[in-house]
Amino acid sequence: xxxxxxxxxxxxxxxxxxxxxxxxxxxxxxxxxxxxxxxxxxxxxxxxxxxxxxxxxxxxxxxxxxxxxxxxxxxxxxxxxxxxxxxxxxxxxxxxxxxxxxxxxxxxxxxxxxxxxxxxxxxxxxxxxxxxxxxxxxxxxxxxxxxxxxxxxxxxxxxxxxxxxxxxxxxxxxxxxxxxxxxxxxxxxxxxxxxxxxxxxxxxxxxxxxxxxxxxxxxxxxxxxxxxxxxxxxxxxxxxxxxxxxxxxxxxxxxxxxxxxxxxxxxxxxxxxxxxxxxxxxxxxxxxxxxxxxxxxxxxxxxxxxxxxxxxxxxxxxxxxxxxxxxxxxxxxxxxxxxxxxxxxxxxxxxxxxxxxxxxxxxxxxxxxxxxxxxxxxxxxxxxxxxxxxxxxxxxxxxxxxxxxxxxxxxxxxxxxxxxxxxxxxxxxxxxxxxxxxxxxxxxxxxxxxxxxxxxxxxxxxxxxxxxxxxxxxxxxxxxxxxx
Numbered sequence: 084x085x086x087x088x089x090x091x092x093x094x095x096x097x098x099x100x101x102x103x104x105x106x107x108x109x110x111x112x113x114x115x116x117x118x119x120x121x122x123x124x125x126x127x128x129x130x131x132x133x134x135x136x137x138x139x140x141x142x143x144x145x146x147x148x149x150x151x152x153x154x155x156x157x158x159x160x161x162x163x164x165x166x167x168x169x170x171x172x173x174x175x176x177x178x179x180x181x182x183x184x185x186x187x188x189x190x191x192x193x194x195x196x197x198x199x200x201x202x203x204x205x206x207x208x209x210x211x212x213x214x215x216x217x218x219x220x221x222x223x224x225x226x227x228x229x230x231x232x233x234x235x236x237x238x239x240x241x242x243x244x245x246x247x248x249x250x251x252x253x254x255x256x257x258x259x260x261x262x263x264x265x266x267x268x269x270x271x272x273x274x275x276x277x278x279x280x281x282x283x284x285x286x287x288x289x290x291x292x293x294x295x296x297x298x299x300x301x302x303x304x305x306x307x308x309x310x311x312x313x314x315x316x317x318x319x320x321x322x323x324x325x326x327x328x329x330x331x332x333x334x335x336x337x338x339x340x341x342x343x344x345x346x347x348x349x350x351x352x353x354x355x356x357x358x359x360x361x362x363x364x365x366x367x368x369x370x371x372x373x374x375x376x377x378x379x380x381x382x383x384x385x386x387x388x389x390x391x392x393x394x395x396x397x398x399x400x401x402x403x404x405x406x407x408x409x410x411x412x413x414x415x416x417x418x419x420x421x422x423x424x425x426x427x428x429x430x431x432x433x434x435x436x437x438x439x440x441x442x443x444x445x446x447x448x449x450x451x452x453x454x455x456x457x458x459x460x461x462x463x464x465x466x467x468x469x470x471x472x473x474x475x476x477x478x479x480x481x482x483x484x485x486x487x488x489x490x491x492x493x494x495x496x497x498x499x500x501x502x503x504x505x506x507x508x509x510x511x512x513x514x515x516x517x518x519x520x521x522x523x524x525x526x527x528x529x530x531x532x533x534x535x536x537x538x539x540x541x542x543x544x545x546x547x548x549x550x551x552x553x554x555x556x557x558x559x560x561x562x563x564x565x566x567x
Contacts (some may be wrong), residue, residue, distance in 0.1 A: 153406020209251025242523020
């Protein structure tokens with residue numbers, strides 16, 4: 084039996100790496116406004132080196148073995164992120180957003196309707212690419228200036244783009260948060276973790292409910308701006324209807340992922356079909372696939388790997404910190420304290436504790452959802468397993484609440500900072516404040532209310548039955564404890 088990792092000063096000292104990592108999150112994302120995942124990964128590795136100083140004599144080697152144990156669990160997630168990165172880069176290379184701009188021009192939408200249309204279009208794009216921040220940087224320069232000139236309310240339009248980017252981060256099977264949330268939730272009745280296709284299929288109802296309500300609200304609240312000259316020029320420069328054909332491989336990838344519950348098969352089919360489609364419609368060239376430019380590798384295949392490198396490094400480093408907490412018995416203590424509290428006496432109460440836990444973790448990490456989900460996911464996994472919740476339900480609450488109202492907090496959300504940053508640089512409209520951007524993030528607020536309704540009423544709640552099968556009746560969970 085492995086001896087528990089011990090620190091000088093007691094088990095609370097094991098949180099030193101977490102505190103140091105949090106310091107770097109605040110330093111880079113809030114103070115420096117440098118939104119780079121590899122900087123946070125650096126902070127995590129520095130935190131581990133500092134944390135090792137505080138272990139008791141004879142436990143130094145055990146400390147790093149705990150780090151290794153944690154990192155081992157991140158390997159499947161890292162591999163999947165690299166594979167998915169190539170498909171995401173493929174869709175970005177095809178510039179699918181220009182097809183939606185053409186469609187908006189064809190339909191002649193403006194004002195509040197353009198804001199709602201932008202929300203819908205960016206939701207599709209973010210689901211296709213699986214990257215919230217990447218979608219924001221791609222869509223803001225196209226949709227934001229054109230929308231302002233077409234009479235949209237700037238704050239609501241910016242909020243529509245930001246929250247629609249988050250929509251895909253929460254739902255897309257190729258999103259890092261989807262992968263991490265599923266990869267942290269284990270089955271108790273069989274081997275393995277929650278499959279991504281099953282998670283996406285079961286969380287779709289929450290996303291669609293919140294998305295539909297948000298679309299209507301953006302329509303009614305997104306107008307009221309002053310239309311100006313120049314919108315047609317901006318739209319015309321960014322129009323290409325042919326790019327909409329890339330929705331076909333995206334749709335096929337999503338269908339295969341949900342139907343087969345095999346994300347590797349879905350990504351392989353989507354990448355091959357997307358490459359053939361892009362070449363056939365002259366949206367891609369062979370140089371766009373793989374080439375060398377100025378002595379450096381180029382093309383979406385290498386871009387996909389490089390785009391995921393920072394996220395993979397961050398995941399590995401955070402899993403290392405979690406390995407330390409696990410080796411010191413901290414995760415077990417946190418889980419037991421939650422389950423022994425008043426909240427832990429009912430399934431509903433346990434889910435509320437999960438909501439509070441992931442929200443608080445995301446808040447202190449400055450809205451870096453991949454880090455917060457990785458961190459709290461281990462705790463959520465243990466809580467959910469003890470009350471018999473199905474891994475799909477655990478993963479959906481984990482990912483959903485991390486991507487909801489907590490990201491709206493003006494001074495503690497990387498998404499609000501980026502939204503305000505991207506609204507700057509246009510002569511015809513003043514840059515937006517942090518509070519203006521956060522006030523327009525309607526979808527995040529609505530998603531929180533939808534998920535809260537789900538927790539309070541039990542809508543969509545599933546338990547794990549024999550063989551890991553999802554069931555709705557908790558009495559069928561054979562090892563169900565008295566917690567009901």
